Amino acid sequence: MKKTLTANISGTVFHIEEDAFDRMQRYLASIRAQFSGSDGREEIMADIEARIAELFTERLAGKRQVLNVTDVEHVITVMGQPEDYMGDAETAQDTARPNSDQSHHTSSGQRRHKRLFRDPDDKWIGGVFGGLSAYFNIDPLWLRLAFIALFLLGKGSPVLIYILMWILVPKAETAAERLMMQGEPVTVDNLKKTFEEGAEKVKSSAERMAKEVDELGRKWNTADGKARFRGHADRLGSGLGTVIKKVIGVALLLFGFFWAMAMVGGLIGTGTLQYGSTDGWESGGPFALAGMLFSSPWQSIWSLVAVFLLGLIPVIGIMLGGLRLVFETRTPRWLGWTLGLAWVAALIVVIVTASFVGADFSKHETVDLEVPLIQPTGQTLYLENLDPVGQGQRKHFRYNHGSVDWSMDGFVMQKDSIRICWVGLDVQRSPDSLFHFYVERTAQGRSYKEAQTRASNIGFTLQQVDSVLFLSQWLAFPKADKFRVQRAHCVIEVPLGKAIHLGSGTGPLLDDIANVTNTYDGDMPDRTWTMTRRGLSMDIAPEQVPDEVLPMPTPPTPKEDRTSDKKNVPSATKNTVVSAGTNDRTRERKASLMPNFLGLMFHNL
């Protein structure tokens, strides 16, 4: 009993014994290999197959059912050995060539023709390096190592080249092609050898054989170019395509997912603004922040939604793309349109609100104020920072544990006022023999009047105990004023021959104070600076009178009068000066003015 297969040869169905089939298969493959260089290969193969089918039909002559090896051998005898096919054609072509060529093209048609294929037996991904190594006769390991090295060095192009070669270089599918890949002459003997040596490699399993036959059959039944193109497209679509598509798709989905999470977290997340530990402060979030920026709640909601959409829509697009790649779904057309339109609308809203807000910042105005000082009894005025050390650093953003929560130290929003750590101090020479203290408060607004009103609403904290001046870095303004770059710049004027001692905590206050040694602000605190004719100096002690070392009162708790015996000091040595909050545009000289909204400022006094 023998196993038979069914073969379709040129449209006719034959039952053929398995060994005969193999023989036929090898025969056709080697013929095919002979024509691998010529354009008309598919047509010639079709003609040959048609003739073979005819010969088989004649052989069976309606009497037998199954083709056997003898029939195949007969056909091969009639048709000729593979060498005969190309041999004649080649020689016929060669008649025009010089005779010296004849030595290479013997009548057997044996040629050493090496072609580049992808090696399906020596492959990691697509067999490109296996084929290249066969072509150049190098160990594929080196090629792969070089590839990986290039890839690790950040050169992306090798990957692209690899993919291109995967697509463009054909896979060595038949035994003949494998031989060509290795550069051995394609002869029947060699083919046989290949089959026998690498039995499991080439035709070990029946499925593999069947698949090859199926593929061959399909190729032969289509036009040459078409088949080739489709082969490439199939390969792109199946092997490489799906893998890369899925990988990219998953990456897009993950990226989109985390982005969306980050955005939602940013919108409703906890502790978006860290307001510090003091009670009575409003809960934070971008809404509160937006409320500070935008002149109406509607504006702030609209613009927040718009900004959110601006960020979110691309994420949705990316995730849709990822879904498409991974699950091969189709995005409905209307969805794309809707998303696009929503994005444009959001962009318009953002631009419009931004221009509104921008207009609110267009003008700026400064309001000056002199605060009378109690002149120190000695030569030196002592300046200290009113705020505990470490609190109220200059504002900064903080990236918190990888989340998008951000906090702003030096920024506090209270029930109806806003406090900002934004007071700067300069030290200049006094025109007379007295210490002076001035504050320049600046704000912005839609009009000068608005800016001026805001500026005069800015409150700051100054406290004097004997010769010690306590200044807070914090300024405050009503919440209704919104944030319009309110800031306060203080100037202490030191008369010639007198000194100012900058306390150790005053660093954050100092704002580019000129001095003779060009000492950087950060290095100025904790020293006594004497006003000389050339400017502030830390090397010269105040002239004539030796420094009176005054006891340093501990701020900011109120003290008993310890200096009441001194003549030019008022009965109350504690002199708190707060200026803020009136719409009165005249310079305020009143020592004590404390609007309601600043009440909280003194919780720590």
Added chain:
Amino acid sequence: MRVDNTKAQMRKGVLEYCILGTLSQGELYPSDIIGKLKDAKLIVVEGTLYPLLTRLKDAGLLTYRWEESRSGPPRKYYTLTPVGTKFLNELDQEWDELMQAVKKTTRRK
């Protein structure tokens, strides 16, 4: 140099001419052509013919039409194109001249 080789070369050189010649009387399908060539001992195996036919067809000397066959697949029937006929005439002329030349140069007394 072997005489078999030289003989084969000589036969192959005129093979295209002979294929065109078989078609000068009318259309044929490959098996007919093969039969004639085999009779004349110009070819031994059939496989040789197919690449040649394809090449002549691609050169515009031949054309073919399909015809259904009662036994087996449809057959290609080849005919000469006008270009092919002209080509054949030129070859005829050349062949005559060649024959003369061979006769003249190889005549031995």
